[in-house]
Amino acid sequence: MIVIDWGQAMSKPYVMRQAASEDLDAVIGVIEDRTAWLRRRGSDQWDLGTGYQRMLARRVERGFTWLMEDEGNPVATVTLFRRRESTLWTADELAEPTVFGWKLATAVDHGGRGLAGLLCHWAMDRAARLDVTWLRGSVWGTSVGLHDYYKTIGSAHVRTVAQPNGLSVALFQLPARRFPEVSLEVLTRPRLDLADSASPVTVGV
Ligand SMILES: CC(C)(COP(=O)(O)OP(=O)(O)OC[C@H]1O[C@@H](n2cnc3c(N)ncnc32)[C@H](O)[C@@H]1OP(=O)(O)O)[C@@H](O)C(=O)NCCC(=O)NCCS
Numbered sequence: 001m002i003v004i005d006w007g008q009a010m011s012k013p014y015v016m017r018q019a020a021s022e023d024l025d026a027v028i029g030v031i032e033d034r035t036a037w038l039r040r041r042g043s044d045q046w047d048l049g050t051g052y053q054r055m056l057a058r059r060v061e062r063g064f065t066w067l068m069e070d071e072g073n074p075v076a077t078v079t080l081f082r083r084r085e086s087t088l089w090t091a092d093e094l095a096e097p098t099v100f101g102w103k104l105a106t107a108v109d110h111g112g113r114g115l116a117g118l119l120c121h122w123a124m125d126r127a128a129r130l131d132v133t134w135l136r137g138s139v140w141g142t143s144v145g146l147h148d149y150y151k152t153i154g155s156a157h158v159r160t161v162a163q164p165n166g167l168s169v170a171l172f173q174l175p176a177r178r179f180p181e182v183s184l185e186v187l188t189r190p191r192l193d194l195a196d197s198a199s200p201v202t203v204g205v
Helices: 021-040 052-061 091-095 113-131 142-150
Strands: 014-020 067-069 073-081 097-107 134-140 155-162 168-176 188-189
Touching: 014 113, 021 052, 021 073, 021 097, 021 134, 052 067, 052 073, 052 091, 052 113, 067 113, 067 155, 073 113, 097 113, 113 134, 142 155, 142 168
Parallel strands: 014 188, 097 134
Antiparallel strands: 014 067, 067 073, 073 097, 134 168, 155 168
């Protein structure tokens, strides 16, 4: 059962903006600050350099990336997309309607407030509006504290996959589900320039 508990009461709605190219630096800023936080804790998670930034730029351009703001300040990000191919998920799993999450991060100074729980419920709600079954993600295999965290917000561990590069990836999933109450906490602001596009994440806003 999914329990809606996003920690401390939110005093005002956050704004979730569909990021545009001019937001790329802000998105990278949240991710890189969290990467530095991981290093300080002795974690090797996301120790793959800055190569991801090119893919992120492409995903931002296509409207897949979201930036959460608190009074105009970036406080969290996630990228949502669909995919037909993956070495991690089976053909049967890929045939199930799914939105995949990528590069979820909250601002370090906003940690401990349940912000990612709120964001994941926003994403589950969004996935449900897109009429898919699952919200799925692949998680750094050795980040046990992160796995525990995902379980506390109702996420199920599907399996852990060993990769050819020696790293492992833990696959998690949440059911897509409407949470109308999330809209009281999060104001969703889609990009107007994508309103008529066929981009899968702009459908059903
Ligand atoms: C995961 C994340 C989005 C959760 O955001 P949040 O709601 O603000 O919650 P917190 O930052 O307070 O983290 C919640 C708990 O998860 C733990 N945690 C978070 N990321 C972790 C990681 N990568 N590895 C191990 N533990 C992690 C925190 O230490 C905390 O544990 P605690 O409650 O025992 O102190 C945020 O911690 C983050 O950006 N982490 C680094 C990037 C990351 O791992 N993103 C997920 C990629 S799949």
